[in-house]
Amino acid sequence: MCEANAYLRQDGKDEMLMEMVDKVIPEGDGLVLEDIFGRRKLIKARIKELALVDHKIILEKEAQEN
Amino acid sequence: MCEANAYLRQDGKDEMLMEMVDKVIPEGDGLVLEDIFGRRKLIKARIKELALVDHKIILEKEAQEN
Numbered sequence: 001m002c003e004a005n006a007y008l009r010q011d012g013k014d015e016m017l018m019e020m021v022d023k024v025i026p027e028g029d030g031l032v033l034e035d036i037f038g039r040r041k042l043i044k045a046r047i048k049e050l051a052l053v054d055h056k057i058i059l060e061k062e063a064q065e066n
Numbered sequence: 067m068c069e070a071n072a073y074l075r076q077d078g079k080d081e082m083l084m085e086m087v088d089k090v091i092p093e094g095d096g097l098v099l100e101d102i103f104g105r106r107k108l109i110k111a112r113i114k115e116l117a118l119v120d121h122k123i124i125l126e127k128e129a130q131e132n
Contacts, residue, residue, distance in 0.1 A: 001119060021118065023115065050090040050123075053069060
């Protein structure tokens with residue numbers, strides 16, 4: 001299976017958000033993550049990088065409000 | 067290996083853009099696609115959907131200029 005794990009990158013650290021992600025669908029100002037069991041999470045973030053061979057989806061929050 | 071194929075969706079049809087994509091990195095108003103051999107393509111498009119178990123990255127052009 002070629003699912004990946006989704007991480008939120010903040011301050012140089014990657015925090016695991018969801019394992020075994022199959023689908024990623026942009027929706028509004030966020031992303032719907034769906035794992036291989038059909039469980040969904042809506043995250044207010046955008047894609048920073050995909051590294052599929054490493055099974056990684058790196059997300060980041062929208063630009064900070066300064 | 068868990069690379070995917072990248073397709074551009076236009077008028078309901080998916081056109082193959084690049085095979086064996088490893089990395090996808092948003093850059094400016096486009097995306098850098100990098101395959102498992104390190105070959106890169108810069109595409110003016112955004113991610114419409116990832117379906118990793120199906121090895122598919124579906125892209126679409128930015129909103130049409132009407």
